[in-house]
Amino acid sequence: MSRHIAGDMQRYNVRPNCISPFAWSRMVGAIPTDTPEQQARVEKLKKLGTKQIAPLASDAAADVTAQIFAVHGNEIFLMGQSRPIRGMHTSAGWTLETIAGRVLPAMKQNLYPLESSNIVFS
Structure with missing residues (x-):
């Protein structure tokens, strides 16, 4: 996440955060399911929704910027910065x-x- 973007856009009340969800989506639907292991992994992902992500992009996170979050089911991780x-x-x-x-x-x-x-x- 570019801290420059966060700094430059702060005066406009823009909060660039990165949210990396582990949830079922069309993109995840493209994961190969050729083996039983791959099929089991995709079935687990189908059970993960996106409702936990919305608060991270809402006014509830108004003072949070330039962060990287991973959301995995009921777990939220703050990721390290590159x-x-x-x-x-x-x-x-x-x-x-x-x-x-x-x-x-x-x-x-x-x-x-x-x-x-x-x-x-x-």
Whole structure:
């Protein structure tokens, strides 16, 4: 979440928050259900609604801005903020080759592993 957007828009009473729901939606309906494990995961998601999300986007949260929330059924999580953890610079500019040859190898140890939500949330 960009703190710049939150700061710039504060005078207009705009509160940019990010709400990441774990709930049934058309987008979730596109999750593959080829295996019994995938089918079970989607069936669990079908039981999660969106009614818990509305208060986070209402006047009840008027003093909350630049935050990231995850809503999973009856659980609400305040998520960590993204911050740079590694940077690289070149005065010559980046090319496909220099990114592939320098940046990606240098940052590989800092990449986050790909995890599905069922590993993180019970």
